[in-house]
Every structure is written in C-alpha cells, then in structure tokens.
Amino acid sequence: MEQCHATALKAAGMKATPKRLAILEMLEAEPGYASPEELWKRLKDRFDRLGLPTVYRNLEELSASGVLSKVIHPNRQLYYYFCSNREHHHHFVCLSCRKVEDIPACGIEALEQEVTRRNGGKVLSHILQLNGLCGGCADNGEIR
Amino acid sequence: MEQCHATALKAAGMKATPKRLAILEMLEAEPGYASPEELWKRLKDRFDRLGLPTVYRNLEELSASGVLSKVIHPNRQLYYYFCSNREHHHHFVCLSCRKVEDIPACGIEALEQEVTRRNGGKVLSHILQLNGLCGGCADNGEIR
C-alpha cells in the first residue's frame, strides 16, 4: 500500500515523505472527497507537528502530478479525491455524501441517463467546460 | 436593448433597477467574461454611488436566474458571461483572451476535436462534472 504510494511519488518526481504518504493514505481510505482542513485535523494527531499549509501544498502538488483529483465544488472551496483510475474518465460527485463515482466515457446526455440508471440517484447539474487557447491566442501562447 | 433586459428581469421576478440594467448592458457589450471588480471599476463612473457588494450581489442573482453564466476558472475567482443562447449548451473559454464560444452539443471527445477544427486554437483541459445526489441520498434529499 504505502509502498505503492512511494513508488507513485517517485514516478512523479516527488520525495516520499511521511506526511505526504499519510495524506495519500488517508485520502485513499476516504470514500469520497475531503477538504485540506478536514484532512489536516485528522492527520495532525499522527504527527507532533503538521502545518495546515503543508497539507494545502501537498494536495496541490499531488493534484498537479495527477496522483489526486481536484473536485469542482459549488461552494468554491478546495476538495480532493484519491482516484486510482488512470484511464481517462470523469466523476460523478454526490453533493450530499461526497461519494465520487467514476464515469468511464464522455457523451453527456447519454451519460446522465446511464449514471442514474446504473447508480440510481439524480443528476442535479453538470459542469462541462473546455479550457484552452482560441485560434488567435494559440499562436503567441500567453496566458493573461 | 435595455427594454429587452428589463423584460428579462421581470420574467425572472427581479426589479429592473438602473444598476442592474447597467451591469447587464456592460456584460453584454463585453466580448468575453469579466470579474465583479472589473465591472465595478468601469461602472462606478456612471453612478455617483455604486458599491462593489452590489455588483457581486447582482451578478450572483442574475446568474442564479439564468440571465448570466458563471465561468469556472482555474484561478478560482468569479467570472461572469452574458450568454444569449437559451438552448442547452456549453462553453469554450479562452484562458488567454477570455472569449467565450458556445458549444451546441455534448460528447466530449468529438467535441474537443470539433472545437479545434472549427475555431482553431487548442483545448488544454476540460472540466466535466456531474453534480447531484447518489442513490442513497436522493431519498432523504439533504445537502451536507
């Protein structure tokens, strides 16, 4: 388990520090997504010293290296999710219990139906947004 | 023009106040999305008094009534976009020039290709997330 994580971290070019591993471990055990502060509150018992900024920093770095997924939440706070699925996929997020379910394919209309058919529940809204550079901007590749 | 907006506001059950209309007008003239503060800076010349909270409040209300669209931005700040398209659709957002282009259909893979084929440019990332209630939660419809 933690060996796994250490390997994944190495692969991502990150040091396998105890705190980093603990964050991964805790998030993996989590059935759904969690906020930095929640993780910090639970984790700081395990260490004599653990700063909240360290949790923020690690979650962001891990998310940037693709080890974790970031959840886009209506309340605009940060939430992270441990997702072992390395295939291209999307997530169904339950706003009530925070459970995250993988959605293997794209194609939204059919998607919603399939999700509700398979898992039951109800899709209240979805977010689909493509980010990138338009024709004019792709050339001189700046980000404003 | 402003008649239109007044009608749209009435339809949404909102009073057609001068400031509200000015916000709509300015955002409609905008080629892309804008932040509350940007709009406020440009609008406060037109009024002897205009508070930033008023702009925030109105943008949120207008977005909630579907008159405006909210943009999900990597920097996690609020941006709004005037979108006259009343059909179900999604947006392609240029992170460089802020232009917003409508995407008429869903189906992501094909979608990205179509967007780049039609408009040129480059899709750097996309966000697809379904929000809702899972089977277990749909019954006692609480939001945590």
Place this chain on the structure above:
DNA sequence: CTCTAAATAGAAATGATTTCGTTTTAGAAT
C-alpha cells in the same frame, strides 16, 4: 401618490488560501 418589499451603500468582517524566512529532512553521493 403611497406604501412596502426589494435593492443599495459602505464599512467592516470573514476565512479560506498563500506567502515568507527559517529549520528540518529525504535520499543521492561519497
């Protein structure tokens, strides 16, 4: 024209997230 609920002002608070300078540590090299 009146009246009332909705909208606004503006200062102040909020609070999640980030920054900063210093100290510690993982892990490669010796």
Place this chain on the structure above:
DNA sequence: ATTCTAAAACGAAATCATTTCTATTTAGAG
C-alpha cells in the same frame, strides 16, 4: 554509515476576494 543539498515542512502572518450587517433608498404595484 556519513555527508551534503535540494526539497519539504514549519507556523505565524498576510492576503484579498467575497460576504455580512445595519441603515437608507427606491422600484413599481395598488
């Protein structure tokens, strides 16, 4: 094993976009 160095962590403090609060103003129905 020991040394060394870049990366990681600390934690107090800062940031700053966003929201709250109470008093005042106003749109628009009657």
